[in-house]
Amino acid sequence: MSRLPRHEFDGAYLERLIAGDPDTERHFTRYFGDLMSLKLRSRLRSREQIEDAKQETFARVLTSLKRKSGVKTPEALGAFVNSVCNNVVFELYRSGSRTVPLEEEFDAADERQPSVDSTIAAGEERERIRTALLALPAKERDLLTWLFFEGRDKDQICRDLAVDRDYLRVLVHRAKNRFREQFVQQDTELE
Amino acid sequence: MMDHLQAVNTLAMERYLLEEMPPEERESFEAHFFSCAECAEDARVAVMMRDGAAAGWARPAGEGVSATGQAAALPFRPANRRWRSSVALPWAAAAMLAIGLGYQTVRGPLVPRPGVESFALTPSTVRPASRGQEAVVSPGAGGIVTLAVDLGGAQFGESIGYDLVRGDGKTIASGTAAAPVDGAPLLLMLPRSVGQTSDHYVLTVHGEREARLTVATYRFRVRVP
Numbered sequence: 001m002s003r004l005p006r007h008e009f010d011g012a013y014l015e016r017l018i019a020g021d022p023d024t025e026r027h028f029t030r031y032f033g034d035l036m037s038l039k040l041r042s043r044l045r046s047r048e049q050i051e052d053a054k055q056e057t058f059a060r061v062l063t064s065l066k067r068k069s070g071v072k073t074p075e076a077l078g079a080f081v082n083s084v085c086n087n088v089v090f091e092l093y094r095s096g097s098r099t100v101p102l103e104e105e106f107d108a109a110d111e112r113q114p115s116v117d118s119t120i121a122a123g124e125e126r127e128r129i130r131t132a133l134l135a136l137p138a139k140e141r142d143l144l145t146w147l148f149f150e151g152r153d154k155d156q157i158c159r160d161l162a163v164d165r166d167y168l169r170v171l172v173h174r175a176k177n178r179f180r181e182q183f184v185q186q187d188t189e190l191e
Numbered sequence: 192m193m194d195h196l197q198a199v200n201t202l203a204m205e206r207y208l209l210e211e212m213p214p215e216e217r218e219s220f221e222a223h224f225f226s227c228a229e230c231a232e233d234a235r236v237a238v239m240m241r242d243g244a245a246a247g248w249a250r251p252a253g254e255g256v257s258a259t260g261q262a263a264a265l266p267f268r269p270a271n272r273r274w275r276s277s278v279a280l281p282w283a284a285a286a287m288l289a290i291g292l293g294y295q296t297v298r299g300p301l302v303p304r305p306g307v308e309s310f311a312l313t314p315s316t317v318r319p320a321s322r323g324q325e326a327v328v329s330p331g332a333g334g335i336v337t338l339a340v341d342l343g344g345a346q347f348g349e350s351i352g353y354d355l356v357r358g359d360g361k362t363i364a365s366g367t368a369a370a371p372v373d374g375a376p377l378l379l380m381l382p383r384s385v386g387q388t389s390d391h392y393v394l395t396v397h398g399e400r401e402a403r404l405t406v407a408t409y410r411f412r413v414r415v416p
Contacts, residue, residue: 007228035238038207046343076226078225078227082226132243134248169206169211170202172209179239183239
């Protein structure tokens, strides 16, 4: 199956990051920005809080790297970013004025908001994402729309489709794989 | 921490997207995909797919978009900027504006009865949708549904685009409105047809220049007594 480029972090990458190489910094913020976008939307309620948390995480990680502390091996960079991000989120929960702690009845984050600097915000890639989505079969487009645009109840979706929750995951899995193929295919056509 | 085989065999990313993981497993999986190149790639694909679908891009082109402009947005521009330091004041002022300016602002779908110089609009507050929740709103005077759309502090340019889609997918209204000042809601008076029968609706608002980048989505159900 075609995939997006994978990234293994090595010593040279860290050195470029510490030296402030613009391309490496761009890659770093984009790569981990996407991962944090996915992670933070279930924890923070507003886009502004998510952006604050991401920027604070980037700043702390880069500061630590420049002080030669925090990351013992290049392979541990991802774990370190995740750990710093967790700390930032806990601090945001605790701070009074800028944040709202999660409570039982809290108004959960609207996961349907694209974050500002996620891949979706870039105009060219936005079109690629849209094209890839529109290339999916109608049934998969409907499913994704029900789940993520309309926010329909998942049990109701299962009843409507006459499937169980296990099979709903399989349907999402297939849609994701087909989306990936369509997205990567555009890369191939551009080359 | 979850290992790669576990993540693949249990469709972890799909369960994560569908919010089916308990907190401990969610954290374990996050720790994994931050460290695993293959799962990180899967996560990036997933976030693009989900964000794109959340923006309404999985719908066929043209669906949910029309230029009918049947809804009326009521601009809110308080004169004194000092009042913005309070969150409550813009909302109170917006409610007063809706009450006081109803007659002058009403056009198109809402036609005041002859001889009535003004009447009160009764906006219902809607907040960004989450986890399948939807607000329940009832028509006010004259069967008109007016929404006070909580923008949640989102930053806009000078204008806001909006699309209103009924539960069956039919587009009810689309248009643009001047962005309210920070902290103030967008007041939106809906076409009269909305207040005639009980139904489900999805309202999306977005920056006008970033045409289809959905800033927030609101779900609500109109309940006609």
